Amino acid sequence: MPITIRQLLDDPQLKLVTVYDGGGETLDNGVIWVHPTDVVNAARYAEPGEVLLTCSTNFPLESMGNVNDLSLLKRDLRKMGLPTSIKNPQEAYARLYMQYVADLSRAGVLAIGFGVGIKHDRIPQALTDAVRQHHMVLFEVPVEINFSQIVKTVLRAQAEESENLQRVMYAAQRELFEASNAAEPIESVVDACARLTGGWAAFARPEGDIVAISNQVMHRQASDLIHQLIRARSQSGSRQKTMFGSAKSRGQYCVCAVEHDGTLLGMIVVMADRTESGGALLRSVDIAAADALACALPRRMNEYRMRSRLRAIVIEQIMAGRAEAGAAFAGELWRWRLRFPVCVYCFECAHDDGRMLDLLDSMIADEAIYGQVNGLMWIVTGHEYALHVERFVSDQLSDGEYGRAESGSMPMLAEACREAQQNLRLRCASGRDGVVDMPAHELVSPGIAQLYAKELFSPLGALTDDDRASLIGTLRTALATAFNVGATATRLGVHRHTVENRLGKLERLLGLDFSKESDRVKVWIACSFMRDGAMSTLR
Known part of the structure; x- marks a missing residue:
């Protein structure tokens, strides 16, 4: 957080005197820059978030006591685009300062520091009236305080802020890479992003499906942002890697593609409240998260594919009547051991659909063994856990069609697999496929x-x-x-x-x-x- 106007005014070495606090929470705004200038049209060179310092040497005295003050007033009115005919000098003077402050307010200037004792002995009342109308902070700078002291104070605070931000960013990067080494790298990195930014985060597959999100309420907004990056990448030929912006609310977001060797692995989005740092931490966290996942996911994907293949081998051994050989591998893949009697389930599942295996890993890994073979997902579990598996399968399948069979011993397990597959075909008979689409050899009892x-x-x-x-x-x-x-x-x-x-x-x-x-x-x-x-x- 950069130095605020309040902190600047409270610095005892500067001896600044608050004339008007701007109303509301204006004093808590961060100072982006300090700009000393005496030109009348200073708004042309102003930037949002800055503090303007002036002695108003180009402005006439409010008393109009000098012979040149009237000509200075006409000149300044002309520069501000105001009428130069003066019937009442005090009204014209007030109109000049009102336009001066209005232009600065539109430019985003937060405060005006007025140096007294150089030309003006005190702050003109016209300036005080103008800042009150436009809710801009006004403070007095005593004659013994050089404007450069105020500039240096802000610069030192900005340097400290930059150093602190870099320190926070490096710490965040280390935490994200540590999170990517967790057992569930995607969920761990998403949670770390949300914690580090004080907002929420989500990760999606290359197609845009949300895999993990720290706040389910933000699911739709996360999906919209991710699909914006997908469209942008499509238009740019996949060259665009990140997307940063502000939401309609006070939030800022950053969406970053996670790539490895030119292959898109997914996208991570992070969103948090808008900060005075301009979202530097938010962007740093999101990019670091993408880098961490780009390193972790390929390794995890290889491990996942190997485990999936080993699981398929176990099921293949069971289906081929070699259940004891398959059970020898089961101890390396699942916590549950084959305990008879068991129930066998099967249902249709695409070969490339890893989401079902993810769900099985997270929900029934303690009480079942499972794997994909020939487009079917197979689950073997004990009788006492059968109802839980059936509820799980019914919840995940849109048509609710699955095959089921029972086995009381290891030698009969292969036959139970065949019965389960036949049971699945019978359940599909009145569904979208029907028995006429069954392969001919499935009409015969394999045994x-x-x-x-x-x-x-x-x-x-x-x-x-x-x-x-x-x-x-x-x-x-x-x-x-x-x-x-x-x-x-x-x-x-x-x-x-x-x-x-x-x-x-x-x-x-x-x-x-x-x-x-x-x-x-x-x-x-x-x-x-x-x-x-x-x-x-x-x-």
């Missing part, structure tokens, strides 16, 4: 289909690896061509008689007749649920 495939293809186990591979390759190609012998031969690059011989051998080994539609469906189901690698182990 039964796998057992059937293993038994059907068991006779192939007695063949050599080459014979088995050629027969299976021919069968899969024939299925892809609807058992068109000519098309199958073309794709395989063999003679059609070779295809006929191989299919005949398969019919004999498998006990099927490929001319029958039902047998073709059976072999299609078997091939859909048994990979070539599994067939190669048949014995």
